[in-house]
Amino acid sequence: MEQVPQHIIYLLSKSKLEDLRDDEKEQLDFWKSETTANKGLCDLLDDKNQLLKDLKGISNYDWEKSFEIFEQDYLNSTATKPVFNRIWIYGIAAALVGLLALFFVHNLSDAGYQQMPDKDIQPARMTGRVRLGNGNSILMIPGDTLLSLGKPILPTVSQADSLFAVTPRGGKMTILLPDGTKVWMNAQTQLDYYEVDSLREVRLVGEAYFEVAKKYLPLTGEVPKLKPFVVQAGKIHVSVLGTHFYVKSTKNLEDFKTTLYEGKVRVQQGERQIVLLPGEETYIKVGQIERRTIDLDMRNALKDGYFVFNSEPLAVIMDELAAWYNVEVVYLDNQVKSEKFEAMLSRNSSLKDIINVLESTGKIRFKFKGKTIYVEKQPK
Structure with missing residues (x-):
């Protein structure tokens, strides 16, 4: 069995002395349902009659006499004594159950907590990895401030440019995409960038602030048109034409946000669309995108x-x-x-x-x- 978490030991101990609150019982029930080993341990401790019997047995057990009998009847004899073996095994099992219960009760009064966090816990540092479309990888090391993936802007794009960037827990990264767009990535963020002749697209999981570079479609004989920049956040699409904005997109839909600082973006969720102006933000309310006005100085936090x-x-x-x-x-x-x-x-x-x-x-x-x-x- 894996090590029992400290807060579960606390709840198991507390459950033997008093009633658990509803939220505590919910936590314990969830842990119990995770593995059969967890359930087995809880069932063992829930047998109150056996538990009391085992605890009483430990205090009254004559260990010295028991060992003498063991020496005489087992160690000095070649004959197998199945009945005695079962009694001995059951006695040891009972003792272990009792000792385990006592261990839990002991931990109720001394959970081993610290009042302050460890000094080695530090804020996120500059670190992350980028995998390029050609299969090569680039590692951003602590001390770097910007990972530049930019290249001279060509009049046309003959093939797709792509890359995948990721920051770990406790990491952050600032990168310059091949099209000149600058991105500030928060900890535990994934960014998948793809560019073709007609479109630039990012698929995002996590948090990022974008300063999108203006880039034109490679069309001749017409008035130049800006190449769209689209961020996909799950089933929500943010379409951009040269702007500064922030997107938060996690597995929890309710955490979604898009905040606009400069330019204009269109946020689309199914058939519902919202066009944001600077100082506005989309968020999720009852499962769908809504608009609100925000303080840009406050929301310019990630950058x-x-x-x-x-x-x-x-x-x-x-x-x-x-x-x-x-x-x-x-x-x-x-x-x-x-x-x-x-x-x-x-x-x-x-x-x-x-x-x-x-x-x-x-x-x-x-x-x-x-x-x-x-x-x-x-x-x-």
């Missing part, structure tokens, strides 16, 4: 290096922090996920400083163990 939490649920905030600082997040109370916060903080801040700001609201409290953050309600 300028800030976190902006504008009445964001804690679950969204912690997902972003987990990717940026390369940590794991465990909720000891699921109800805190919906708590909302407002703040504007430097992405270069230490995790300790970010946590202090969130805790200062009096809503939540954090505990740490290694590279895992445990979140719970602030006790009253």
Whole structure:
């Protein structure tokens, strides 16, 4: 069996002494359903009669006499004694069950948490990888500031240009695409770029800020027309004609955002379309795109290096922090996920400083163990 997570040990221990809250029971039930080994351990500990019997047996068991019998009847005899063997095995199993339960109870009072995050947890650094269409790869190393993939602009494009860029958890990257477009990629972001004669297209999962370079269609005998630049974010399409904008697109549709700073973009979801002007943003409400006006100074966060939490649920905030600082997040109370916060903080801040700001609201409290953050309600 894999190591039991610390918060699960806490819940198993607590369940033996008092009733769990609904959210705690939900967490324990989910962990129990993940593997048969988890279920087996829970079933073993849920047998209260056997548990009490085993604990009592440990305290009353005459270990010295038992070993003497074992020496006489087993070690000094070549005969097999199946009945004795079963009793011995059952006794050892009972002892182990009892000791395991005692271990859980002990951990209830001493969970081994730290009050401050480890000092080696640092903000995201410049690192990422780009795979070119010809199969070659380029690694951006810490210390680099810009990875340039640009080339002299040719009057025509004879074949497709493509690349795939990715940043890991705890990484970020600024790249210059072959068409001259500059992209700031956040942590844990994937960008698939493809260009043909009539179109430039990006498929995005994660967060990125774009400064799109103007490029014209390779048509002769006509008034030059700008080559479209399209970002696909799942089933949402953002069509651009030379502009500055930000896109956030994760597997969670509700996290989608497109913010326009300069120029004009069209955001399309199925048959629904919204044309944005500078200072406007599309977001998801009840499963479909909507428009709202925003503060550009506040929303220019990714490019300028800030976190902006504008009445964001804690679950969204912690997902972003987990990717940026390369940590794991465990909720000891699921109800805190919906708590909302407002703040504007430097992405270069230490995790300790970010946590202090969130805790200062009096809503939540954090505990740490290694590279895992445990979140719970602030006790009253």
